[in-house]
Amino acid sequence: MKELLQGNEAVARGLYEAGVTVVSSYPGTPSTEITEAAAMYDEIYCEWAPNEKVAAEVAAGAAIGGARSFCGMKHVGLNVAADPVFTMSYIGVNGGMVIGVADDPGMHSSQNEQDSRNYAIAAKLLMLEPSDSAECRDMTKLAFELSEQFDTPVMLRLSTRIAHSRSIVDTVDRVDVPLRPYVKNAAKNVMLPAFARPKHEMVEARTVKEREWAEICALNFVEDNGSATGVIVAGSVYKYAKEALGDTVNYLKLGVVNPLPVEKIRNFANGLDKVYVIEELDDILETHCRKIGVEVIGKDLFPRCGEFSQKLIAEKMGVARDESVSIEESIPVRPPVMCCGCPHRGLFYALKREGVYVSGDIGCYTLGASAPLGAMDACICMGASISALHGYNKARGAEAEKKAVAVIGDSTFMHSGVTSLIDIAYNRSNSTVIILDNSITGMTGHQQNPTTGLTIKGDPTSAVDLEALCRAIGIQDVQVVDPYDLKATRAALKAALTAECPSVIISRRPCALLKTVKHKPALTVDTDKCIGCKACMGIGCPAISMKDGKAVIDATQCVGCGVCTDLCPKKAIG
Amino acid sequence: MKSVMIVGVGGQGTLLASRVLGRVMLDAGYDVKVSEVHGMSQRGGSVVTYVRWGDKVESPVINEGEADVLLAFEQLEAARFLPYLKKDGVVVTNTQQIDPMPVITGAAVYPEKLIEKLEEKGVRLTALDALSLAKEAGSQKAVNVVLIGAMASSLDIPEALWIEAIEKTVPPKFLEMNKRAFELGFHA
CATH class of the missing domain: 3.40.50.970 (Thiamin diphosphate (ThDP)-binding fold, Pyr/PP domains)
Structure with missing residues (x-):
C-alpha cells in the first residue's frame, strides 16, 4: 500500500516488516517518532528507557538473546550510548541489532551539530544513510540482514530533513523472524581482555569484508549523465544536488557511509575533469577520497556548518537562480517561548x-x-x-x-x-x-x-x-x-x-499542553484599574501585550493560569 | 512540480494543514514530499512546513523564489517568508496578528499595514480573517482548516478530494465543524 510516511515512521515500518521484536529508545528530536510509530505495532515490544545507554544495552541484550532489536536516539544521545555501542562492535550479535541515530544539521532542536559518521568510524561499525522515506524503510530492513551476515550491530544515520520529511513508501507485510537459539559462548559475549584481543582482530577483518561488500552493493550507485563533472553525495544532500544540478553532472550516491568503497570511487572519478564531494558537517567522504588518491573539491567550497539546500548547492556550483521579492521592513524575529500556562x-x-x-x-x-x-x-x-x-x-x-x-x-x-x-x-x-x-x-x-x-x-x-x-x-x-x-x-x-x-x-505542576489538564477561562484586564506599570509583562507570557499604554490579554492564547494576576499591584487582572 | 510553503506560529496547527495537503496530492496520484518541524521551534516560534508534488519530487525543502503558494497563518510570518515566493506566486494569509516576544518586551515593533505592503509588491494576495471564520464554524481551533480551504480554492484539485482528506485526518466528532470551516475558507 502506498503511504506518505515520515522518515521516522518509515524506519518504524522497516522494523515491523523486518520482524523486529524488541525496541528501546530515549526520546530526542529528530529521532523520537521512530519509537512512537514502532509502539503502534502490537508485534513489537517497545519501551522508553531512562536514557540512551540503557536503551542500547536493552537492544544489545535482546540481540544476544537471539531477537532482532533496535534502539533509536538523537546524535547527542549517541554520546551517552557510546560505551555499550563500542563494545557491542566487538561482541557482535545473535539476532540482528540496529542503532538508529538522527543528526541535526542546522541545530533545529539541539545544542551541537556533531556528525555521527565519526562514531561509525571510531566504533568500526557499518553505517547506512537513506535519502528519503522509501530508503529509510528499505535500509532498515537491509541493516538487519547485514547485522546478521557480518555479525555486527549496524548503524542507520538519519538527519533532521530525512527524519521529519514525508515521502511515499510502498509498504509490504511483516515477515516474522523466529528467535535464534541462545548458546552460551563466553569467548564471544564476555569481553574480558583475553577474549577481547582476538575479537579486535575479528573486527578489523570484518571491516575488510564489509568494504568488499560496499564496492559491489546496490546502495552505492553511479548515475552517468555523460558529464565531465562528478559529484559524490549521500543522504539528504543527494536530493538537494539532484534538484540543483539535475542531469548536468554524474553522481556517485553512497548509501553505505562506513566503510567507504575504494575502487568504486576511483572508477567513478576516472576520466572526469572535476569531482566534487558535497557533504553536510564534517569532511568524512572528502578525507577518504584524498586518502585513496582521488582529487576532489569539498570543504574549500562547501561549509562545514549548518544545513544544506538546493539553493546552497546551486550557488556554490555557479548555477543561476530566479530572483525573489521581499518587504523592505525590519521583521521582528519570533523565537520559541514557553507556552501560555507553562x-x-x-x-x-x-x-x-x-x-x-x-x-x-x-x-x-x-x-x-x-x-x-x-x-x-x-x-x-x-x-x-x-x-x-x-x-x-x-x-x-x-x-x-x-x-x-x-x-x-x-x-x-x-x-x-x-x-x-x-x-x-x-x-x-x-x-x-x-x-x-x-x-x-x-x-x-x-x-x-x-x-x-x-x-x-x-x-x-x-x-x-x-x-x-x-x-x-x-x-x-x-x-x-x-x-x-x-x-x-x-x-x-x-x-x-x-x-x-x-x-x-x-x-x-503538569505541562499545560497535556490533554488531561483542564484550562480555566481566559483572563481579562480591567482597563480602568490598569496603570500600565508592565509588572505582568515581566513573566514573558505570549498572551500579554501592551496596547495604548494598558495591558491586553489575548483570549485565544490565555489558559487562565493566574500567575499574572498575582503580579498586578492594582488587582486589574481577573 | 508545485510547491506550497505553510508558515505560522508554533501551536497554530500548520502541521495538520501540511498533512491534509500532502494526503490530497497523494490521493491525486502525484509524487509528494512534506517537510515538517518538530521540537524546540514548535514552542510558539516561527514554524515552516513545505509540501511539494509533481511527477517526481527530489528535495523536500523549498528555498527562496521557489514557492507557488505561501500560506501564512499569521501576517508577520507572511512578510517574513515572502522571499520564498516565486515571482508570480500566490500569498494566502490570515489577517490575525500574534505579537512575537521581542514585540511584547518592547525590543521590536510589529510592522504596520503589512497586508498593504504585501499588495504593493504585486503578489497575488488573498487575505482573510480566518479566526472569525473559524469561530463562525464553531471553534477558534479550526483556523487551520479555514486556511486550508482558502488555499484549496487557489489550487486546481476537486473539492471532494479535500473533504475526503479532512475526513481521514480529523477526529470524527469534529468532522462537521471542520467541514464548515473548510467551506468558509474555500469561499472566502
Missing part, C-alpha cells in the same frame, strides 16, 4: 527575582534563558545542570552556594541527573537543585518517563517517587511547591538557599 514560567520568574546563578539543563525550560526571564547562566548537556552546579559551588565556595541553583526536568533527572545528585549528597555539597516536574517529557512532544506511571503504550506501571528517591540518596531537605503559587515558590527558594545542607525543591 508551569516553568512561575519558577523562572522567582529565579529571576532572586538573581541567582542558574545551572541549566536540556528541555523546554532551557527557554528560561530567553528574554524577558533571562534566568539561565549555563547549559551543557542532559543531566549536567546538577553536577556543573556542584563544580561551580566547589570552585566559588560557600557564598556562591547561597546564590546558585540547578534546574532540571523530571525526564532529564531520570536520564542522567540522579547520579549527579548522588554526587552532591555523597560529597556534602551545600547545593540547591530544583526538579521541574511537569509529569511528562515535554520538549520532544509528550513522551512518558519513569516518573509518570505510564508506559509508552499508555499502560499503568510503577512511578518513581521523586521525594523518596531524593531522601534515599541522602538529601534530607526536600520541598514540593506549585510554581503557579509565586509566593510559596519564592519562599521555598529562599529556605533552600539559606539551608546549611544540600536541598531539593520539586516544582510540580
Whole structure:
C-alpha cells in the first residue's frame, strides 16, 4: 500500500516488516517518532528507557538473546550510548541489532551539530544513510540482514530533513523472524581482555569484508549523465544536488557511509575533469577520497556548518537562480517561548527575582534563558545542570552556594541527573537543585518517563517517587511547591538557599499542553484599574501585550493560569 | 512540480494543514514530499512546513523564489517568508496578528499595514480573517482548516478530494465543524 510516511515512521515500518521484536529508545528530536510509530505495532515490544545507554544495552541484550532489536536516539544521545555501542562492535550479535541515530544539521532542536559518521568510524561499525522515506524503510530492513551476515550491530544515520520529511513508501507485510537459539559462548559475549584481543582482530577483518561488500552493493550507485563533472553525495544532500544540478553532472550516491568503497570511487572519478564531494558537517567522504588518491573539491567550497539546500548547492556550483521579492521592513524575529500556562514560567520568574546563578539543563525550560526571564547562566548537556552546579559551588565556595541553583526536568533527572545528585549528597555539597516536574517529557512532544506511571503504550506501571528517591540518596531537605503559587515558590527558594545542607525543591505542576489538564477561562484586564506599570509583562507570557499604554490579554492564547494576576499591584487582572 | 510553503506560529496547527495537503496530492496520484518541524521551534516560534508534488519530487525543502503558494497563518510570518515566493506566486494569509516576544518586551515593533505592503509588491494576495471564520464554524481551533480551504480554492484539485482528506485526518466528532470551516475558507 502506498503511504506518505515520515522518515521516522518509515524506519518504524522497516522494523515491523523486518520482524523486529524488541525496541528501546530515549526520546530526542529528530529521532523520537521512530519509537512512537514502532509502539503502534502490537508485534513489537517497545519501551522508553531512562536514557540512551540503557536503551542500547536493552537492544544489545535482546540481540544476544537471539531477537532482532533496535534502539533509536538523537546524535547527542549517541554520546551517552557510546560505551555499550563500542563494545557491542566487538561482541557482535545473535539476532540482528540496529542503532538508529538522527543528526541535526542546522541545530533545529539541539545544542551541537556533531556528525555521527565519526562514531561509525571510531566504533568500526557499518553505517547506512537513506535519502528519503522509501530508503529509510528499505535500509532498515537491509541493516538487519547485514547485522546478521557480518555479525555486527549496524548503524542507520538519519538527519533532521530525512527524519521529519514525508515521502511515499510502498509498504509490504511483516515477515516474522523466529528467535535464534541462545548458546552460551563466553569467548564471544564476555569481553574480558583475553577474549577481547582476538575479537579486535575479528573486527578489523570484518571491516575488510564489509568494504568488499560496499564496492559491489546496490546502495552505492553511479548515475552517468555523460558529464565531465562528478559529484559524490549521500543522504539528504543527494536530493538537494539532484534538484540543483539535475542531469548536468554524474553522481556517485553512497548509501553505505562506513566503510567507504575504494575502487568504486576511483572508477567513478576516472576520466572526469572535476569531482566534487558535497557533504553536510564534517569532511568524512572528502578525507577518504584524498586518502585513496582521488582529487576532489569539498570543504574549500562547501561549509562545514549548518544545513544544506538546493539553493546552497546551486550557488556554490555557479548555477543561476530566479530572483525573489521581499518587504523592505525590519521583521521582528519570533523565537520559541514557553507556552501560555507553562508551569516553568512561575519558577523562572522567582529565579529571576532572586538573581541567582542558574545551572541549566536540556528541555523546554532551557527557554528560561530567553528574554524577558533571562534566568539561565549555563547549559551543557542532559543531566549536567546538577553536577556543573556542584563544580561551580566547589570552585566559588560557600557564598556562591547561597546564590546558585540547578534546574532540571523530571525526564532529564531520570536520564542522567540522579547520579549527579548522588554526587552532591555523597560529597556534602551545600547545593540547591530544583526538579521541574511537569509529569511528562515535554520538549520532544509528550513522551512518558519513569516518573509518570505510564508506559509508552499508555499502560499503568510503577512511578518513581521523586521525594523518596531524593531522601534515599541522602538529601534530607526536600520541598514540593506549585510554581503557579509565586509566593510559596519564592519562599521555598529562599529556605533552600539559606539551608546549611544540600536541598531539593520539586516544582510540580503538569505541562499545560497535556490533554488531561483542564484550562480555566481566559483572563481579562480591567482597563480602568490598569496603570500600565508592565509588572505582568515581566513573566514573558505570549498572551500579554501592551496596547495604548494598558495591558491586553489575548483570549485565544490565555489558559487562565493566574500567575499574572498575582503580579498586578492594582488587582486589574481577573 | 508545485510547491506550497505553510508558515505560522508554533501551536497554530500548520502541521495538520501540511498533512491534509500532502494526503490530497497523494490521493491525486502525484509524487509528494512534506517537510515538517518538530521540537524546540514548535514552542510558539516561527514554524515552516513545505509540501511539494509533481511527477517526481527530489528535495523536500523549498528555498527562496521557489514557492507557488505561501500560506501564512499569521501576517508577520507572511512578510517574513515572502522571499520564498516565486515571482508570480500566490500569498494566502490570515489577517490575525500574534505579537512575537521581542514585540511584547518592547525590543521590536510589529510592522504596520503589512497586508498593504504585501499588495504593493504585486503578489497575488488573498487575505482573510480566518479566526472569525473559524469561530463562525464553531471553534477558534479550526483556523487551520479555514486556511486550508482558502488555499484549496487557489489550487486546481476537486473539492471532494479535500473533504475526503479532512475526513481521514480529523477526529470524527469534529468532522462537521471542520467541514464548515473548510467551506468558509474555500469561499472566502
